[in-house]
Each structure stands twice: as structure tokens, then as C-alpha cells.
Amino acid sequence: MSGADVILEIKGLKTHFFTRRGVVKAVDGVDFSLRRGEVMGLVGESGAGKSITGFSILRLIDEPGRIVDGEVIFEGRDLLTVPEAEMRRLRGDRLAMVFQDPQTSLDPVFTVGSQIVESLVFHQSLSPSQAGSRAAELLRAVGIPDAEKRLAAYPHQFSGGMRQRVVVAIAMAQNPALLVADEPTTALDVTIQAQVLTLMRRLVRNHGTAMILITHNMALVGQFCDSIAVMYAGQLIEHGTKEKVIRDPQHPYTQGLIRSIPGRQERCRRLDQIPGMMPNLIDLPPGCPFRPRCPSAGGDCVQRPLLRPVGLDHQAACWRRNRP
Ligand SMILES: Nc1ncnc2c1ncn2[C@@H]1O[C@H](COP(=O)(O)OP(=O)(O)OP(=O)(O)O)[C@@H](O)[C@H]1O
Ligand SMILES: [Mg+2]
Numbered sequence: 001m002s003g004a005d006v007i008l009e010i011k012g013l014k015t016h017f018f019t020r021r022g023v024v025k026a027v028d029g030v031d032f033s034l035r036r037g038e039v040m041g042l043v044g045e046s047g048a049g050k051s052i053t054g055f056s057i058l059r060l061i062d063e064p065g066r067i068v069d070g071e072v073i074f075e076g077r078d079l080l081t082v083p084e085a086e087m088r089r090l091r092g093d094r095l096a097m098v099f100q101d102p103q104t105s106l107d108p109v110f111t112v113g114s115q116i117v118e119s120l121v122f123h124q125s126l127s128p129s130q131a132g133s134r135a136a137e138l139l140r141a142v143g144i145p146d147a148e149k150r151l152a153a154y155p156h157q158f159s160g161g162m163r164q165r166v167v168v169a170i171a172m173a174q175n176p177a178l179l180v181a182d183e184p185t186t187a188l189d190v191t192i193q194a195q196v197l198t199l200m201r202r203l204v205r206n207h208g209t210a211m212i213l214i215t216h217n218m219a220l221v222g223q224f225c226d227s228i229a230v231m232y233a234g235q236l237i238e239h240g241t242k243e244k245v246i247r248d249p250q251h252p253y254t255q256g257l258i259r260s261i262p263g264r265q266e267r268c269r270r271l272d273q274i275p276g277m278m279p280n281l282i283d284l285p286p287g288c289p290f291r292p293r294c295p296s297a298g299g300d301c302v303q304r305p306l307l308r309p310v311g312l313d314h315q316a317a318c319w320r321r322n323r324p
Contacts, residue, residue: 007177007210008057009033013070015049015056022282026052026065028234031307036177037208039201041221041242043257044231045278050214053231054180057212058097059087075177093123096171098164098200100183105167106155112139112166113151116173123174138169142199161192165199172203179204182214197224219261222246227313230254233278233289236307240314250316253290288319296320 010032017024026049034040042050056067059079072079075094079087091097099105106115116135120126126134132151139147142165155163164184171179181200185193197213201224204211213225221228221242228245230238230253238251249255256274276293279285285292287302294301300319307317 005035006033007036007075009071009073010053010057011071011073013053013056013072014068015052015061015065016068017065019064019282024281025234025284026281027056028281028284030070030231030234030236032229032236032239034178034210034212037205037210038227039204039211039213039225040227040229041225042212042214042229042231043216043218043221046216047278047281048231049234049281050231051182054097054182054212054214057178057180058091058095060091060097089123092119092171092176093174094177096174096176096179098167098171098179098181098184100186105170106163108155111152111154112158113153116151116166116170119170120173134173138173139166141172141203142166142169143195159192161188161196164188164196168196168200168203172207172209175207176209179209179211180214181211183216184213185220186215186217193220194223200224218257222261230257233284234281235289235317237290237318238316239307240311240316244311244314248311248314250310250314250321251290251318252294252296252320254316288317294320 010030013027013030015027017026030053042053044050055061057072057079061067067080070080113132113135116138117128117131120131120134121128135151136147139150144150144162144165158166184200185196188196197220200211213221215221225242227241229236230251232253238245238249238254245254246258249258253274260273274293279289279292288294288305291297291301298320305317305319307315310316310321
């Protein structure tokens, strides 16, 4: 990977929640980097730490959570040391985030147009009338028919897919260098999911924006991403180009996730789910966090495996890789 192309480099990121029951190590030593324009899928089971990784990049972690260690180098600066006022400016400017539920990003009491305009006036210092025509342009760019008229509508007058297009339009309006999309289409039905993701991928390609697409859905990642990072119990356990990870998964957990993609195992009647559950992040057992569920665990797995190269543009954290 050429150093000049890297826009985001995460090093040893740890985000913990200090709860009454104990310390939840939601993100516990995550490293990866992203090139300009790269679309990376961040996948893993519920509770693996995907969202908290995304929130940590934008420094949107509230009490009782705290980023306790690591660096988030974005365009050459460690975001973890940037003053809060500067961070607020960066969010929605060079950095943008799209969440699962557009209800939480759009305010029901304001028209769609006024919300786009407000964001444009704040971040781009456009006059209200300039912002109004730019808002219509943005709606057209995300495929909303009758854009001028639709600006006067309220969010509830839009379908779920259209609301999410609006959120994407707002996120992309400032031409961010990085977009973190957390389950952006999970609330939508399958056909609309594909339409919105196709749109997002086209927009990020056109703008050269890098995107982290957080999802449970391995099939979506295969379809829309350039690279894949697999998260388990607060750690990355595999990372590589889409081709490497899907065709030649090295970690038994990734192998399980890929076997569970519908349509991949024509001869199996039932989806191949990974038996067992992710361990409690408060009392993680020492060693490999996947050990209790791993079909090929052995004595060496009592040590924590670190992500290490297993091929060109491919890393995995497993001691038993390629061993019986
Ligand atoms: N405010 C909080 N207080 C305590 N623990 C928290 C808090 N927020 C998140 N966690 C814990 O951090 C861990 C990681 O959560 P995160 O939301 O990142 O999971 P996720 O991979 O995004 O899951 P999902 O696929 O369900 O969205 C979970 O164990 C969760 O319970
Ligand atoms: Mg999440």
C-alpha cells in the first residue's frame, strides 16, 4: 500500500466502557488503514465493536465510554488530540457519518430542504438562496424526482429509502474524505438496500471519498466493498482485499461467516451458523477470543494472536491457520 494514498490510519485503538459491572472492552487494540477512495466493509456479529470503532474515529464516545489508547491519524493528524471545536468542524466537513435509522438523523419538525440548507450554510458558508439551489441539486444527485418541490416536504412524507437518500445527500454535500456508514440500509427492504448502496458507492467513487461500511451482512460486503475487516470481541481478526477474504478466508470465524452467506452452499439445506456465542467483553478469556467456539483450537490459542500477514494485502489473527 502506498503511504501517500493512506488517508486514515488507526493504531492500537482501545475504547472501553467503565460500567458498574466492570470494564467493557468494546474496542481492544484495533489497527487498520484506509486509502483514498477505498470502500472497506467492517463486519462481525452483534456486539463485536463495529459501531464503537466507527464512533471512536469521529470521537463520538460518551460516558461511561472513553478512548483509552491509540491513534486515529486522518489526513496526517491524530484526531484524538484535536481540540473539540476543531473536531466539530471536521464532522460533516472532511468526515461524515450515516447511521442506520434516518429518523435519528433527520428532524421530523423541519422540512427536508431546511435541514439540507442548514448544513450547507454551517459548513460551506453559502447564502440561504445559494444553499437552496444547491440543496435541490443534491436531491437530484441522489435520485429524488421533483427535487425542488420535495424540498418543502417533511421527513415523514418520504419513504424510508428516500429518507436515507437524503441523509446520504447531506453527508456527501461537503465532499468528505471519509464517510463512516453504520448499517446504512439495514432498516430498508432488500431491493431498496441495493439501490441505496449502489448510489453510495457511485457517490464515493465520483468524489474519491473513502468509506467504512459497517454491516452484519457478509453478502453486501462482497458486493460493494474493496476490502473487508472482520471484527470479533473488540478485535480485528482478519483484514484484506475482498477477493482474498471471501475466496481464501484464513480465520475460522471468517470461514464460518462466509459459509453462512445464503446461496453459497447449494448442497446444504440449512444455513451454516457458527455455534456458540461471543464472549462477554467484560471478562474476556485470555488468549484467542474465538477459542471457545473454534473448531480448530489448540494449545497455542491460550496466547492472544495478533493480526499478522498471511499473504499480500491479507492479514489474520490465528495461530492455527493452515494447521489441521
Ligand atoms: N454506552 C455503553 N455502555 C456500556 N457498554 C456499551 C455501551 N455502548 C456499547 N457498549 C458495548 O460495546 C460493545 C460493542 O458495541 P457495538 O455497538 O460497537 O457493537 P456492534 O458490533 O456495532 O453490534 P451491532 O451489530 O449489534 O450494531 C458491546 O458489547 C456493547 O454492549
Ligand atoms: Mg452497531
